[in-house]
Amino acid sequence: MNRFVEKLGIDDVTFIAIEECSELQKELTKALRGKLRREAFIEEMADVTIAMSWIKDAFDITDEELQKKLGEKLAKAEIKFIEGNEK
Numbered sequence: 864m865n866r867f868v869e870k871l872g873i874d875d876v877t878f879i880a881i882e883e884c885s886e887l888q889k890e891l892t893k894a895l896r897g898k899l900r901r902e903a904f905i906e907e908m909a910d911v912t913i914a915m916s917w918i919k920d921a922f923d924i925t926d927e928e929l930q931k932k933l934g935e936k937l938a939k940a941e942i943k944f945i946e947g948n949e950k
């Protein structure tokens with residue numbers, strides 16, 4: 864386990880992840896309203912990416928598990944998109 868994650872503990876890492884997702888959500892909402900703050904947007908994307916790596920570590924999720932799920936989800940999303948455009 865990452866030393867930082869180990870020191871903070873699973874609850875604090877989870878709180879940080881929730882907060883970072885919320886901050887990205889705020890920037891996404893601003894972008895939808897035509898008020899994109901590009902630097903802040905990229906910063907929150909980076910924060911969420913970091914937080915997800917800590918969550919992965921804290922909850923002992925392996926690269927293989929995540930890659931398998933990403934592959935499944937991407938394939939499903941592509942099928943839905945293709946089917947949606949055929950109607």
Ligand SMILES: [Mg+2]
Pocket residue numbers: 883886906907910
């Ligand atoms: Mg942030």
